[in-house]
Amino acid sequence: MDDRQYAIETRAIHAGQVPDAETGALMTPIHANSTYEQDGPGDHRGYEYSRTGNPTRTDLEENLASLEGGAYGRAFSSGMGAINTVLNLLSAGDHVVSGNDIYGGTHRIFTQVYEAYDLEFSFVDMTDLDAIEGAMREETKLLWLETPTNPLMSVVDIEAATEVAHANDALCAIDNTFATPYLQRPLEFGADIVCHSLTKYLGGHSDVIGGALVVDDADLDDRIGFYQNAVGATPGPFDCFLVLRGTKTLPVRMDRHCENARALAGWLSEHPDVERVYYPGLANHPGHEIAARQMDDFGGMLSFELDGSLEQASAVVEGTEVFTLAESLGGVESLIEQPAPMTHAAIPREERLAAGLSDSLIRVSVGIEDETDLRDDLARAIDAALA
Numbered sequence: 001m002d003d004r005q006y007a008i009e010t011r012a013i014h015a016g017q018v019p020d021a022e023t024g025a026l027m028t029p030i031h032a033n034s035t036y037e038q039d040g041p042g043d044h045r046g047y048e049y050s051r052t053g054n055p056t057r058t059d060l061e062e063n064l065a066s067l068e069g070g071a072y073g074r075a076f077s078s079g080m081g082a083i084n085t086v087l088n089l090l091s092a093g094d095h096v097v098s099g100n101d102i103y104g105g106t107h108r109i110f111t112q113v114y115e116a117y118d119l120e121f122s123f124v125d126m127t128d129l130d131a132i133e134g135a136m137r138e139e140t141k142l143l144w145l146e147t148p149t150n151p152l153m154s155v156v157d158i159e160a161a162t163e164v165a166h167a168n169d170a171l172c173a174i175d176n177t178f179a180t181p182y183l184q185r186p187l188e189f190g191a192d193i194v195c196h197s198l199t200k201y202l203g204g205h206s207d208v209i210g211g212a213l214v215v216d217d218a219d220l221d222d223r224i225g226f227y228q229n230a231v232g233a234t235p236g237p238f239d240c241f242l243v244l245r246g247t248k249t250l251p252v253r254m255d256r257h258c259e260n261a262r263a264l265a266g267w268l269s270e271h272p273d274v275e276r277v278y279y280p281g282l283a284n285h286p287g288h289e290i291a292a293r294q295m296d297d298f299g300g301m302l303s304f305e306l307d308g309s310l311e312q313a314s315a316v317v318e319g320t321e322v323f324t325l326a327e328s329l330g331g332v333e334s335l336i337e338q339p340a341p342m343t344h345a346a347i348p349r350e351e352r353l354a355a356g357l358s359d360s361l362i363r364v365s366v367g368i369e370d371e372t373d374l375r376d377d378l379a380r381a382i383d384a385a386l387a
């Protein structure tokens with residue numbers, strides 16, 4: 001299907017997928033298969049070995065490319081597998097400028113894996129364009145950022161950051177996991193590589209780990225494809241099937257995630273026991289204007305500071321019934337967590353506080369349950385914790 005003429009809601013369901021020619025089966029089969037018959041030595045029908053390529057994976061890769069508006073998609077066994085592949089594009093001596101509030105696993109692979117291979121990393125506040133410019137060096141080959149960021153939902157101007165990268169002949173890679181292509185398509189703003197943890201909204205049901213890269217440039221895709229096959233962090237066909245099943249409902253799920261998050265953010269802003277709410281959809285959020293420009297809606301993630309202690313915030317996250325106390329995000333069910341003792345525990349307290357992550361900060365991944373049930377659940381947990 002030449003699908004660029006169709007809206008994203010239509011492409012989410014159909015892109016990369018056609019009914020099986022032989023049987024008419026609507027859904028992409030799970031090609032549980034490692035090798036493929038060849039018609040003559042080296043004469044195969046597009047597939048020779050499933051690390052290199054698998055038909056279920058191909059459908060997913062085409063679907064993801066279509067959603068991001070890029071020409072090429074590549075799927076990986078995890079978000080980290082995808083991020084690793086971006087780093088494979090670099091060589092010893094290269095320098096990377098990265099956001100300072102990126103996903104913890106990304107920070108870990110940068111500093112604890114690739115510094116030993118002589119890559120150098122500078123971490124800067126990506127909302128400050130002068131800071132990005134100041135960090136660029138002759139050896140800078142990659143600008144890496146997320147937007148909105150975790151857990152304070154800072155918003156980075158993708159177009160402006162990309163311009164800085166390109167002025168320095170560096171690639172710009174955006175981790176688009178929080179926004180998803182339904183809300184934000186970085187390639188439209190000039191980014192070179194879009195990265196995803198498919199584990200989150202794209203899978204959408206907290207039942208699969210996966211990653212992806214989407215690009216629009218054939219040479220770049222060739223290089224990524226080389227490392228995808230050479231390193232081998234590729235997903236199995238069942239995982240690809242699950243993500244394909246997830247992307248079909250991405251638009252409807254995201255609409256509901258956004259609607260519920262907007263309602264909760266508004267309600268929390270008025271709550272007497274809440275100090276501050278971080279949600280880019282709120283007009284008083286520092287990144288609101290940029291988010292309104294580059295996103296189609298503001299997403300399902302929000303954080304808030306309880307007017308209380310670390311222990312009281314712990315009591316809130318332990319006290320909810322509909323919200324489950326858990327890390328991760330992006331599934332249909334609402335999750336709640338406390339960054340200080342959980343996702344951001346590895347950061348020393350002083351550093352954490354300086355970065356604006358207070359002890360009583362609570363992060364929620366707003367699911368698609370009934371909005372009133374979610375609000376009542378939080379209200380009860382907050383009242384009980386502060387009683």
Ligand SMILES: *Cc1c(COP(=O)(O)O)cnc(C)c1O
Nearest residue numbers: 078079080103175177197199210
């Ligand atoms: C979860 C996540 C990752 C890592 O993805 P995995 O699928 O867990 O390997 C990377 N970036 C962001 C923003 C994430 O939320």
